[in-house]
Amino acid sequence: MQYLVSVIDDKSNPGSTDRRPAISAFNERLIAEGYWVFSGGLADTDAATVIDNRGEPAVFSDGPFVESKEYLAGIWVWEAPDLDVALKLAAEASKVCDRKIEVRPFL
Amino acid sequence: MIDAREAITRAHEEEWARVIAALTRRFGDLDIAEEAAAEAFAAAVERWPADGVPPNPGAWLTTTANRKAIDRIRRENKRDDKHKEAQTVYGNDPPEPVGAIDDDRLRLIFTCCHPALAMQTRVALTLRMVGGLTVPEIARAYLVAETAMGQRITRAKTKIKAARIPYRVPSAEDLPARVSGVLAVLYLVFNEGYLATGPDTDPLRPDLTAEAIRLTRLIRGLMPGDGEVAGLLALMLLTEARRTARVSAGGDLVPLAEQDRGAWDAGLIAEGHRLVRERLAATAAGAAPGRYQILAAINAVHTSARDIRDTDWSQVLALYDQLIRLDPSPIIALNRAIAVAEFDGPQVALAAVDRLEDTLAGYHAYHATRADLLRRLGRGQQACAAYDKAIELAGNTAETAYLTRRRDQLR
Secondary structure: OEEEEEEEEEOOOOOOOOOHHHHHHHHHHHHHOOOEEEEEEOOOHHHOEEEEOOOOOOEEEEOOOOOOOEEEEEEEEEEOOOHHHHHHHHHHHHHHHOOEEEEEEOO | OHHHHHHHHHHHHHHHHHHHHHHHHHHOOHHHHHHHHHHHHHHHHHHHHHHOOOOOHHHHHHHHHHHHHHHHHHHHHHHOHHHHHHHHHHHOOOOOOOOOOOOHHHHHHHHHOOOOOOHHHHHHHHHHHOOOOOHHHHHHHOOOOHHHHHHHHHHHHHHHHHOOOOOOOOOOOOHHHHHHHHHHHHHHHHHHHHOOOOOOOOOOOHHHHHHHHHHHHHHHHHOOOOHHHHHHHHHHHHHHOOHHHHEOOOOOEOOHHHOOHHHOOHHHHHHHHHHHHHHHHHHHOOOOOOHHHHHHHHHHHHHHOOOHHHOOHHHHHHHHHHHHHHOOOHHHHHHHHHHHHHHOOHHHHHHHHHOOHHHHOOOHHHHHHHHHHHHHOOOHHHHHHHHHHHHHHOOOHHHHHHHHHHHHHHO
16 A cells, blocks of 8 residues: 655745755665555645646746645655554654644555 | 243344354454344344253354354455455454464453553543444443444544554553553443433433443453453442442432442442452552552542441541552542541641642542531531532532532522
């Protein structure tokens, strides 16, 4: 079972910026224990572009698809046997990243 | 055929959770289990009066429900072969190794009370899957539209399946926290029955308190060694024992001090006291009591006094002190102050209550307690103002009636 694990930051109350070494160490462990599928931090939402090509011509707009105080700062994809395992890892991830974490199953 | 009807009622009480639990384990799907169990009971209603009650009703129901579930899966598989694969894979997961406590109903309870579900959803799902209440019954109990309640339960089943909330008893290290989550759900059901909220509902809902007690008894049977389970059951029994004395013929709430103690249910009190003694013995042997055990002990002190004047207030206070060390919440501090009023007098208690204003100003019991203390101190005008505030915030009809009567006596 795969889960999308989102790291959520808050513009008005951002998490600390010194978490990289801890996150790297956590990733090493996720890999060693077989949970890690993918991970990556994301650039600021200002760097996002939304494309809508449902009608002609394609429309490009600057910025994220939704402006909000809370935003996606990074993601993981984990392989875990069930939600309890994923939630336990997510609780650790929240500490490691100093940010909120959302766990959502893939279909 | 009254026999058949009685047998069905009893089977529903005793076997519903067992049938759902066994089917969920076998098919890995709460929705299939729920539908098949409901169909099996419908078949019993149809067949038992004519064919007679089977010698083993539980086995009959499980077999019938199994057959209904397989029929449904076959029907769906004709439409969707992929679904069948998923079904088989999940359904054939080897059972997780568990400790001494292994009962499918426990798995069911832990799944329904999973922390990834919203509290109200846990309550609804537990009443449906473990308690066997129908969706309209649950909707009525919580004054929610039937369709909304149905959707809440359907969404929960979807989440359990999509997110793969596991169907198992948590590991030993997670067990205390998860049991406490289950007990919180049952206590919430009980409290809603004990002091129902809303202007259009009966002040007491014995259906809900009875269901909470029944489910807690079930868990007690499954986890007889758990102190907090015993504590919560004792707390519920000792509270339920006073139910009929708690509301007057006129529909007013009757406070503990004014209740007719002869109307208390001696059988429930005896059972509650037995449980409390069992836990006191365990505590003496070194077990640390949790909050339900301490609350049960406080209620045991109250229910041991034949008259309010015989209450051992020093022991009540000592128990509250113990509780506050465990859970320093303002609501417990408020309840402690009520005991202080009896032990050290209303003046000392009022000072303690006033210190809670910052956190409890929006809570009706804070104002009701202040009002009572001010009244006893002869500060009528301030008491009236506090009663007004309490009436404004109270959600229970009997409580509002009591507070209004008390206020009007001061005018």
